[in-house]
Amino acid sequence: MSMQLNPEFRRQLWLQISATRLILAPVVIAIVVALLASTEPTASSIHGTAWVALSLAVLFWGTSVVGTSIRDEITGRTWNQQRMSRLTPWQLMSGKLFGATSYVWYVALLCALVAIFSGRADAGALGSHSPAVEYVFLLALGLFAHSVALMAPLAFQSGSGEPRVSVPTIAVFALVFVAFKAAPLGLTGGNGESVHTEWFGMTTTPQLLAMWTALSLAAWGILGAWRAMRQALQVQQLPWALPAFLAFIGVWAAGNTGLSETSMIIRVLIGATLALAAAAWVLMLWEPQSLFTWQRIRMHWAARERSRAITGVSAATSVVAFAVVGALLVAATTVTSGGAEVAGVRPAGFFVKTAGSGTLDVASHVGAFLWLALVLLRDFAFTLLADTFTTSPRRRSAVILLYLLFMYVAVPAALQTVSSDGSDWWLPTQFAAAPIILALITLLAMVGALISRMPRTVTAIATKS
Amino acid sequence: MAAGPVRNGPRSLQWDASVLRKSPPLLEVRSLRFDYPNHPALSDISFTLAAGSVTALVGPNGAGKSTLMRCIAGLAEPLSGAVYLDGVAITDNPRLAHRDIGYLEDEFGLYDELTASQCLHYAAAARGVTDANLDARTDAVAAQLDITHCLPKRVRELSRGQRQRVAIGQAIISAPKLLVLDEPASGLDPEARASLAGLFRRLQGDGITLLVSSHILTELEAYSTHMLVLRAGRMIEYRALSTVAADAAPLRSERRKRSLDVVLHVPWRDWATLTTAGEQIQAIAPDRVAVTDATHLHIEAEFDDAGQIALLQQLVSGGAQVLSFGETRQTLAASYEQSIADAPAAADSRSPQ
Known part of the structure; x- marks a missing residue:
């Protein structure tokens, strides 16, 4: 088996590659280059056009093709046959990731050759850094976009457990476009100036940092696509990858933001926790958290199938859990260090207003993260509750959105109208016991409501097992 | 089940x-x-x-x-x-x-x-x-x-x-x-x-x-x-x-409810008056013999395989001219x-x- 060509990759080649298509691409490219050379005979214009074509092919055409590869299986009713095959998750994932884009990569290679050879004739267009950095960056960002497009329909499943067909590839397009535009590459017209940046105290160039970031994202993307495929093929796995990725994003951001005066530990913890918390709210809004899923988890747990129970938890559940643990770790680290880790800075300033000097004392810092843990749990309980009285995913999301607006906009605004510092009773804008106590009370109320709404079947099934 | x-x-x-x-x-x-x-x-x-x-x-x-x-x-x-x-x-x-x-x-x-x-x-x-x-x-x-x-x-x-x-x-x-x-x-x-x-x-x-x-x-x-x-x-x-029809498998000893269809060459009204087999059928299943028409009987009763064979033998020895004899095949729809x-x-x- 190991010597065999990946069957899924071979099938994709059957679909994508033909003699006609192989000949067509270089002919079209040659015609375009000839036209450009006749109208504007400079190497830089050919290089620029080839680079743009290469970028469009890798980032958008490839993403589009991969994005439809799973969707076509689902709508074409061939997906279950693949799920029941003996193809490994890696074979299926890599077959689609690289097979579906085989023709795109072929065209991209031709464009890259044109760009490289025309670029050499006009060295000024390459900027101050090696042109290889640009190509590696583009390749890595393309791989990241392709893997996210492959993963999206699998990772975000509908309530019935079927992959969502309607996950818009346009969201991935937007993500890629933003990343591409934000990348400090000076892609075609670098001015030769030497710019440096710091990341966790290390000095590097923005171009190299962007390249390594894109490579890291590509690795995470491929890991995510592989794990999403494992899940689709019913391979049990612990839900650590998404929280780990979010933590990576938080840590990466923390290395390049204004937390430079804090210690490495607290910067990593705060970055990871805030990224996890932000993603937790998004997932709570997006991902159904039906009690039906919890019934199954509870049954496995009661049957002492602990690992199977844990593998059944949703992405939102795992992210909330890690975010809560992260918040508690930040608080604990602050306490155990006697405040030395956070003295003189405002690391929680992301969501906490600071007064006067712009710094937070230790108590405020600890209180803010304790509050964060409590409200995450409270809001998660509400999402479970929303599943008991809403009938459609859209209505569920609307209810949760209204709830979040009420809790984080309406209530503070109402309190503020009562008193100039009224919102301080609700949000931990400076340390006070009130927000924590109120968060705890609302959490307990939410859990009580949830238990009272829990269908009798949950209890009945658990008792039976 | x-x-x-x-x-x-x-x-x-x-x-x-x-x-x-x-x-x-x-x-x-x-x-x-x-x-x-x-x-x-x-x-x-x-x-x-x-x-x-x-x-x-x-x-x-x-x-x-x-x-x-x-x-x-x-x-x-x-x-x-x-x-x-x-x-x-x-x-x-x-x-x-x-x-x-x-x-x-x-x-x-x-x-x-x-x-x-x-x-x-x-x-x-x-x-x-x-x-x-x-x-x-x-x-x-x-x-x-x-x-x-x-x-x-x-x-x-x-x-x-x-x-x-x-x-x-x-x-x-x-x-x-x-x-x-x-x-x-x-x-x-x-x-x-x-x-x-x-x-x-x-x-x-x-x-x-x-x-x-x-x-x-x-x-x-x-x-x-x-x-x-x-x-x-x-x-x-x-x-x-x-x-x-029963297959050629070995005889089974368990008694179970069976539905039998019997097709006669001589119409029932002629045969029933003179054979002991008719009495035998009535003895086995007094209420479960239905006469579909003059030449068709439908019998529902509990038999084992040996009992079913014995019934056929009695019918024949009693003078019945049996064209076919076997279990009713109930359609899937029925x-x-x-x-x-x-x-x-x-x-x-x-x-x-």
Whole structure:
């Protein structure tokens, strides 16, 4: 088996590659280059056009093709046959990731050759850094976009457990476009100036940092696509990858933001926790958290199938859990260090207003993260509750959105109208016991409501097992 | 609920029924329960399928047939209960069990831009057939399904019946032990349906156990050995289907209710007045002899095999000119209607949630 060509990759080649298509691409490219050379005979214009074509092919055409590869299986009713095959998750994932884009990569290679050879004739267009950095960056960002497009329909499943067909590839397009535009590459017209940046105290160039970031994202993307495929093929796995990725994003951001005066530990913890918390709210809004899923988890747990129970938890559940643990770790680290880790800075300033000097004392810092843990749990309980009285995913999301607006906009605004510092009773804008106590009370109320709404079947099934 | 003894009629099957009777269960479903959010789909389903059997899964729309098939195929995880295929728990290890299951959905799909040959090659390779054996296996399955002439054609150029066969070919390319088919005859014309029935008999003859759902009961009747009735997510009945004549299996000593049809050469009114056999029948089943017409008797009573033979001997020795004598073959449609009629309470009640 190991010597065999990946069957899924071979099938994709059957679909994508033909003699006609192989000949067509270089002919079209040659015609375009000839036209450009006749109208504007400079190497830089050919290089620029080839680079743009290469970028469009890798980032958008490839993403589009991969994005439809799973969707076509689902709508074409061939997906279950693949799920029941003996193809490994890696074979299926890599077959689609690289097979579906085989023709795109072929065209991209031709464009890259044109760009490289025309670029050499006009060295000024390459900027101050090696042109290889640009190509590696583009390749890595393309791989990241392709893997996210492959993963999206699998990772975000509908309530019935079927992959969502309607996950818009346009969201991935937007993500890629933003990343591409934000990348400090000076892609075609670098001015030769030497710019440096710091990341966790290390000095590097923005171009190299962007390249390594894109490579890291590509690795995470491929890991995510592989794990999403494992899940689709019913391979049990612990839900650590998404929280780990979010933590990576938080840590990466923390290395390049204004937390430079804090210690490495607290910067990593705060970055990871805030990224996890932000993603937790998004997932709570997006991902159904039906009690039906919890019934199954509870049954496995009661049957002492602990690992199977844990593998059944949703992405939102795992992210909330890690975010809560992260918040508690930040608080604990602050306490155990006697405040030395956070003295003189405002690391929680992301969501906490600071007064006067712009710094937070230790108590405020600890209180803010304790509050964060409590409200995450409270809001998660509400999402479970929303599943008991809403009938459609859209209505569920609307209810949760209204709830979040009420809790984080309406209530503070109402309190503020009562008193100039009224919102301080609700949000931990400076340390006070009130927000924590109120968060705890609302959490307990939410859990009580949830238990009272829990269908009798949950209890009945658990008792039976 | 275990299946009763299986008997096969002479018209339907080419395999040895005694083998089936002795076969251990290939598939075992235990207390299966499946819920959709806010909607129970299957409740407490338990049964076993003997190796080599063909089970007709019948029931009205929404009965849970497709959900049950998806659970058996390991594509849907039940809330509770278990499914075992040849000792492997599908619910715990679907990937392992998939090696021995072929599954065809009611609305199956094919890769329209590939040729039938490429489809079968891909299915074979994806199911673990080595490159060296791909051509041989593809050719063998194509010959088995009578689609050799379709191999070079693109799938989108094939008729629905031919597409159906290609899809079945993909499902059986790895020689599964169990083939699960959800509404396989849906959309086929009568000729294609008849052809499909013949194909299923051949697959059964090759040793594959089949579970087939369909709304067309007459089609299922042509090849089914068992019937499993679902209604509102509950199993109403699972039993072997009776056939026209007993097979050549050894005598069975258990007494059970049997329905016998007797066709006489001499009309009943002439014979009954002068034979002791008539009295014998009345003694065995005084209230259960129906005279359909002058030459047809229908007898319902408890017999063992020896009793049934003795009755025939008495009829003949009493002077009856018997043209035919044997168990009534109840049609699948009649069995289904009877099952539904016998269990209205169970069928109409859903478990309180």
